Amino acid sequence: xxxxxxxxxxxxxxxxxxxxxxxxxxxxxxxxxxxxxxxxxxxxxxxxxxxxxxxxxxxxxxxxxxxxxxxxxxxxxxxxxxxxxxxxxxxxxxxxxxxxxxxxxxxxxxxxxxxxxxxxxxxxxxxxxxxxxxxxxxxxxxxxxxxxxxxxxxxxxxxxxxxxxxxxxxxxxxxxxxxxxxxxxxxxxxxxxxxxxxxxxxxxxxxxxxxxxxxxxxxxxxxxxxxxxxxxxxxxxxxxxxxxxxxxxxxxxxxxxxxxxxxxxxxxxxxxxxxxxxxx
Numbered sequence: 437x438x439x440x441x442x443x444x445x446x447x448x449x450x451x452x453x454x455x456x457x458x459x460x461x462x463x464x465x466x467x468x469x470x471x472x473x474x475x476x477x478x479x480x481x482x483x484x485x486x487x488x489x490x491x492x493x494x495x496x497x498x499x500x501x502x503x504x505x506x507x508x509x510x511x512x513x514x515x516x517x518x519x520x521x522x523x524x525x526x527x528x529x530x531x532x533x534x535x536x537x538x539x540x541x542x543x544x545x546x547x548x549x550x551x552x553x554x555x556x557x558x559x560x561x562x563x564x565x566x567x568x569x570x571x572x573x574x575x576x577x578x579x580x581x582x583x584x585x586x587x588x589x590x591x592x593x594x595x596x597x598x599x600x601x602x603x604x605x606x607x608x609x610x611x612x613x614x615x616x617x618x619x620x621x622x623x624x625x626x627x628x629x630x631x632x633x634x635x636x637x638x639x640x641x642x643x644x645x646x647x648x649x650x651x652x653x654x655x656x657x658x659x660x661x662x663x664x665x666x667x668x669x670x671x672x673x674x675x676x677x678x679x680x681x682x683x684x685x686x687x688x689x690x691x692x693x694x695x696x697x698x699x700x701x702x703x704x705x706x707x708x709x710x711x712x713x714x715x716x
Contacts, residue, residue: 438482447471447490456480465490465511494518502526507533515540528552534559571606591616610635629654648673654690666701668692673709684711 438459441452447467451474452458459482465474466489473492475481480499488511494500497518504525507514511530515521521540533549534540538557547566553559556575563582571590572578578597590606591597591613599618610616610629619638628647629635635651641660648654649669656675661667665682668675673690683699684692687709695715 438480446474450474450476453477458482459484461485463487465493488514492516497521665698668709670704670706671709687711 438457440459440461441463442461445464445467447465447469449471451471453473453476455475455478457480461484464487466487471490473495474490475493475497476495478497481497483502483505486505488505488507490510491512493511494515495517499520500518501522506527507530509529513532513535514528514530515534515537517536519538521537523541523545524543525545527546529548531549532551533547534552534556535554540556540558541560542564543562545564547564547568550569552566552568553572553575558577559575560579561583566583566585568587569589570592571585571587572594574593576595578594580599580602583602585602586605588607590604590609592608592611593613594616595614597613597616599621602621604621604623604625606625608627609623609625610632613629613632613635615634616632617636617638618640620640622641624643626644626646628642628644629651631650632654634653636655637659638657639659641662642664643662644664646666647664648667648671651671651673654671654673654675656677659677660679661677661681662679663682666685667681667683668687669685670688673687673692675692677692677694680696680698681694683701684697685701686704686707688706689709691710691712693712693714696713697711700711
């Protein structure tokens with residue numbers, strides 16, 4: 437049976453350090469003692485309807501469920517080096533809120549956290565909103581569904597990721613990403629997916645200047661492109677595009693099929709990619 441801790445304020449250093457099999461309910465981690473690392477080196481922890489206003493609360497926790505909880509701007513680096521994590525209906529508003537973790541699932545969360553999600557192995561996110569910079573950098577085994585994201589430099593160096601029904605407003609997204617599939621997504625931002633490998637987009641809309649440069653193994657299936665100029669430079673691409681592209685520059689290999697293109701630029705002798713104009 438779980439030990440229940442509820443309806444108290446805890447502000448001391450390492451308040452619940454080393455605890456196992458606990459339920460923490462209606463607890464405020466806040467106060468003048470300003471202690472850090474409240475739930476550190478713990479296992480099998482449930483957090484319900486709590487208020488987290490202190491630093492580094494959930495480090496090295498193995499088996500962690502957090503629901504209906506607020507992590508404020510002062511709750512920095514909330515979850516590090518933890519695994520078997522389930523977070524639902526929470527606010528995660530402190531910088532670097534999730535890092536170096538494994539097997540994490542987030543549902544219905546509101547994330548405002550620069551440098552969120554670095555080096556996470558196995559993360560599933562559903563029906564969440566996020567504002568961040570350098571979001572999810574170097575993470576792998578990612579599954580996102582119905583996630584709305586806004587920020588810069590997102591998803592860089594990620595591996596093995598799938599995105600479904602997402603909306604991303606982001607600059608420099610997916611740089612150096614490897615083995616990524618996005619379906620029915622809207623992706624807005626400059627310099628999308630440079631240096632990516634094995635990126636597949638299905639029924640997606642891409643908006644912004646200079647997408648898909650220096651890519652290998654790039655596939656676009658039934659995709660729209662809006663406001664996209666200087667696209668596909670020095671890339672290996674198989675692309676079926678259903679809208680006009682402003683300009684295409686020096687694709688290296690593959691075939692790009694479009695209904696029309698504003699300008700085709702060929703000033704690199706290595707540009708052998710085929711561009712097919714196919715009226716719809």
